Amino acid sequence: MKLELRGITKRFGTLVANDHIDLTVRPGEIHALLGENGAGKSTLMNVLYGLYQADEGEILLDDVTQHFRGPGDAMTAGIGMVHQHFMLIPVFTVAENVMLGHESTKGIGALDIAKAREHVRSVAARFGFQIDPDALVGDLPVGVQQRVEIIKALARDAKVLVFDEPTAVLTPQETDELMAIMRQLRDEGTAIVFITHKLREVREVADRITVIRLGKVVGEAEPTATNAELASLMVGRAVELTVSKEAPTIGEGGLEVRDLRVLTPTGQIVVDAVNFDVRPGEVLAVAGVQGNGQTELVEAIVGIAARVEGSIRLNGTELVGQSVKAILDEGVGFVPEDRKVDGLVGDFPISENLILDRSADKAFSRGGTLRRGAMEAFARDRIAEFDIRAQGPATLAGTLSGGNQQKVVIARELSRDLRLLVAAQPTRGVDVGSIEFIHKRIIETRDSGIPVVVVSTELDEVVALADRIAVMYRGAVVGIVPGDTSRETLGLMMAGAADPEVAA
């Protein structure tokens, strides 16, 4: 089935998310939609999937104009979608998730579970993997969950399949397997839209490439184009893909983590037997696929995790068992993984967000009363220093773009007297310009003699920043390797191979 988008325009208030976008995808072709975060890729696909209504333009399938009022219409028309954030219900079984929305029933509305199970098995068999239809989705690893997403789409006979940033949660090996599945689907005649911002994958699997920037199509490219060409198309200027940094000057002291174990409140072990050191002046990057204990490791260091055993020492001071406040006062700077959840209070102005962790400081409060003048002056300085694009200190943080929000968080943490910086996913959902800026500031921090822990699931970022890399797999550190370790080795380690040299 051929898919054609003509002049799709979608506005949110004054923001034009999609500006007259044209796109054609033919059956048996993988068409990559490339663009950086916030370029409007996902909006476009949500229009296609009926989640948003376009303000202008039309969608054609096999040259017939479609009017989607909701995802149901899009699915009936033969469009399937594998969402970046899985649209699966964790407490449902695989079969239930697959059948949801087009349940086959018997009698008085009773579910025909047997039929759904059979369906799951047969689709899985087509691609040569096994899935238990009665397993709860929440219990499955993300890679398997993604397969369930694919089965879900195929179970409805999708002829056009949209993959929205599908590799973000996968190990390199899992990514390879996904690519294989995509190729198999293409060869069976499915039209595939592959949305991503990762250049390597595009070149590997795409038949054609459309690049969008700021909601507009800025060009088409062949898979043979170089990374630099694609990147400059995507960003609109020449991009410095690597971060320039000097060799580290290692100091004494720093962070020592010994026999660390983190438990969930119900006693599940999420981080186990973790040991590492970070010396002043070096960046330790914690790599790994999302959900392998990195989040909990960071939470343990900052004191948020509920149950922590073992020892975390900063310059000799034990951090385990201390309150978050005490740990922050110890000089730990913390850039949380999800700035909207842990980093910022969206309804607070920038000025208040900037002093969130030092509201009782003498500099900002006197006799319990906030010194609003001092707060505002401080905010003005930080806005200038960190190039935060906002009207002023009174702008609500929630109204800023992702990159500027992240800069507010970084500004807050870096303007304290630090002895350790912990940055989790510092550039997730951030535009390229801000990424460069943030990376530069992290390296500057390192160079000023502060130990830095960067947690990232993006191998590019890990490789760009790290002096040493610790790879986590299922709550454990499978190995700590030098910053120039090859991607292949890192990939194997991320899949759990403990001894990379042998495995490689």
Place this chain on the structure above:
Amino acid sequence: MSQTTPGAEDASRGLPPEQLPPVSGPLVGDEPPPPRSNVVIKEILRGNAVTTILAIVLAMIIGGILIAFTDEDVQEAAGYFFARPGDTFAAIWSAVYGGYDALFRGAIFNYRADDFVTQIRPFTNALGFAAPLIAAGLGVALAFRVGLFNIGARGQMLIGAMFAALFTFNLELPMWIHLPLTLLFGILGGALWGGLVGLIKARTGAHEVILTIMLNYVAYYLLLWMVRTPGLLQREGTNQPISEATPETAQFPELLGPSFPQLDWGFVIVILATVLVWWVVERSSLGLRMRAVGENPHAARAAGVSVQRIYIYAMLFAGGLAGLAAMNQVQGSVTTGFTANIDAGIGFDAITVALLGRSRAWGTFVAGILFGVLKAGSFSMQAQGIPVDIVLVVQSLIVLFIAAPPLLRAVFFLPKTDQEKAAKARAKAAKKAVEA
């Protein structure tokens, strides 16, 4: 657009933060609750004066309809409506006008009275009624700002009254010490009962809505038992379930002299409490942390704020304010001994007062005065034969309408015939609701 995920990156640019998961989760919370960029509270906090006035007008109109329908003259005239419709309308007008005129005379200015003192007395009565409403409302509002839904003002008031009576009623002290001591114990009692909620929530993560509702009942039965048990709170020499009268040395003196019996120094204390709450929430560094917990407990926690401790502080504070409301009752309005119903519905009205006041200190103050006016006016409305329950209906309608501006706009402005126009305006209104 959908809640978070599809197009989340795009959304984060220009779209409002309402898209984040909102506040009230299922009623058993894990700690801490999801980040609250709550639509409602926002709607309530940010709504403008026009919305408020429209909501009050609409609620009064519906109240008027209820008044009209239950008025005997109207019913009589409606019996021959088709013969002489004018009569019906005249009767409706006179019923509704009579009712609201009585409200005005009974609550603000009695233009029929002879001298100015008597003319203005109704307004001082309204202020007197407003005092406990404002105090308890402040308690609810403050908890609200910290993200806690405090339905327990009733129980906190009851325990406040209980403490004051238990510890200070049988003391013989000069007024300058007895009065503040009683006040202090009342506030302390309320604070402890409120703090208990904060403590349980902080420790176990139990949802405060359930806790406060249940503790209201516990407090009620506890006080009921005390006021009917000799040796505890029951008045000596009687077997009625009523406490001793408040000692004269513990009563608030009248503020403007005996001509204005309802308005006492308690109102001044309430004004001070309003200033204090305003300062704490809006201007103090503790308030910054409290608001941060209210808006996004995750971020607050990551910034070193002890969310648990803030919950406990907030509930202590909120309970103390409810205790102050109880003291306005015990030391001001009902000084002749109290029963287990000393809260007089104020604990629940406080919720609506706080919502109407958009959880701001001064907003609550004004809302409390409005409710005080309604309360004071209800007596003279009743003298017109209008059932008192009407006030309850009007109050709850005001809050419902305030929470849903699109509905208000629809009711007041939209032409009903032009479907397309209506649809467009609706879409706009909906968007406004999200963006406002």
Place this chain on the structure above:
Amino acid sequence: MTLTFRKAAIGGFALLGAAVLLAGCASAPEEGPAASGGEVDVVEGFKPCLISDAGGWNDKSFNQSAKEGMDAALDQLGVEGLELESTSENDYAPNMETAVSEGCTMIVSVGFNLAAATAESALANPDVNYAIIDDYADTDFDGETDAPNIKPLVFNTAEAAYLGGYAAAAWSAESGVNKVGTFGGMQIPSVAVFMDGYQLGVEKYNEDKGASVEVFGWDTTAQKGSFTGGFDANDTAKQTAQGVLDQGVDVLLPVGGPIYQSAAAAITDSGNDVVMLGVDSDLAVADDSVADLTLVSIMKAIDVAVTDAVVSAASGDFDVTPYVGTLENEGVKLSSFHDFESQLPDGLLDELTALQEQIISGDITVESPNSPASN
């Protein structure tokens, strides 16, 4: 979709409104009260007012009785009055004030809860006449009514309840069950006094006849018993009644307004042969749906007392001498047994008459801690 919701919201309100509208139609206006008047010489400007306690007019108890009495007086006198309902104890003083400012010349307040407010208002307005039901308005316990212009209207209910208890015991003994029960709305004196008298009457029967009829649901010595916590005919009341019935009683005395309906429902549901006693008014007459369950009623004529007080005040004969309803002045009494009369144990009626005479003559005194202290 959006349309659906707006419609639903407006529809919801509209339907709620329609219910009201329907009501407006259903309750066709009654004929205006036939202002007969003129039978009594009414003092110029006489305006009687009634103020309820927090129970409200529809409590089927003393507030309602008082209102009926006031309505009757207004009818009889052909004057305008004012009836102010309180919803909480906060309302007492303001209602007093409203009554005064609306020009009431006589204010009747219902119940001990209003004692303090009544006394205060009475002292501040010596020209206005006051009456208070079920209380002496003696808040300082000096043995005197606090203000010189308050007339207490109290009832020696225990006397009538005594006869009721005796009759109940006789009924239960006759059927061989030997168990009677009672329960009340709230444990307040005006309720408990019924239960005291009832139990004393049962004991009297046991003493006279050598019987051993037990009382469930109340213990006069300990002043403890079964109470529903309110005067609503609700499920709690029914279960309380059920709890007493479960002890195997065959006579039940529910004390407090409409909770007799809960008792009746419980009796009907139990399927057992149980009778109950009415209170305040003659229940078999007041509510014919329970006539077949009502053995007899212990009457307390609040309405009559109010009517009399208002009517006599209307003609300028207001006096503050406390009115105490007794068997002697028929302020309290036992009703007729109606259809049950034929089934009564032999000689019971005579025994009751004899008892009544002994009480009136003072040979028997019914002492209840809940009786209004004689002044």
Place this chain on the structure above:
Amino acid sequence: MTALAPAESADGTLKLATVRERHFKVPIVLAAATILLALLFLFVPRDGTSTFRFGGAGLPDAELPTAATSWILVAVLAVLALWSFVDARAYRRPALWLTIVFGVLAVFAFLVWASADGLVPVTSLLFGAVSLSVPLVFGALGGVIGERAGVVNVAIEGQLLLGAFSAALLSSLTHNPFIGLVGAMVGGVLVSFVLAAFSIKYLVDQVIVGVVLNVLVTGLTGFLYGALLVPNETLLNRPVRFDRLEIPLLSDIPIIGPVLFNQTFIVYLMYATVAIVAWALYRTRWGLRLRAVGEHPQAADTVGINVNRTRFWNVSLAGAIAGIGGAYFTLVSVPQFGKEMTAGLGFIALAAVIFGRWDPIRATLAALLFGFATNLQNLLTVLGTPIPSEFMLMLPYVVTIVAVAGFAGQIRGPAAAGKPYIKS
């Protein structure tokens, strides 16, 4: 504390490693209960004979010597508490049966003590518990359905109250309790409409709408009661009640028969509703979609389920079911509507929802437990127990607090309950 190694089963399911821990919560609670009872028996000793009557149907009364029996029971309780300690020490979770047996015996021991020289009508006690639970069960089912669909239903109290009101009104007008029942459902649905419209369309916080709706319904029914029902009592407030229906054979079963199968139509309707909801919630398309919009509305949306419409109609359904509970007050219990006659039972129903972990069967059991506690209080006041009745009245609320505090964190409601689903 020992750790189990992470394991991946053949089908790819990932099981996280879990540390083995001793959980002493249950043993401590059991021990505390035992000690409390022992102290009570020690300091307020009661002597005499406690009589337990098991209905009239041929079963003899059980007459037990109060002091001896209660002390023997305390001994048994102590053994059970000890047992649970041993279990906990050995890393075992205390068995559910142990807790249940303990609970039943503890109540029994208390009753023996309380009914010294008194009579405990067991059948009637249980019968009353079932009756009292009816509005709680329907209210809780309404709550479960609403919350499973993602709308927190704090307005149960309002739904019960308006249900009771309209049932009384319609049954009085038509002299037909079945029409009254339909009226009750309509009353509940009306409240739901406003709840759903405000929370789904206008995105008003569901808890706030619920609380305000309760006030509104209280005011409205109070107003209408005073203005309408009271003046026209014989016409509008004399509802015809449901009669008891004795089910042949089943009602002859000793003890259980008269308790469960000699009830009114509404109680049988309750059995059916519980069974249907419990089955349909997990086994039908309706239930699957209902749970989907409550757990992950976007996922439901992306497979073509109209989230808001699904929520809207299910909240309405929840209102209808809660409304039936309201009918209990005026069509079963007492033939008359009274102001605020639901007396806060809606909130207890809400507690039952949480206590029952959003599961229809568990919520029903929780409602039955609350009903039993309330009825026990009735019995104890009649028996003249030395404990003030106010403390017994407090019991259900205290139990709820303990339960909510004890279970919080361990149980998880529907993930999206309370959150409006916004899409353009």
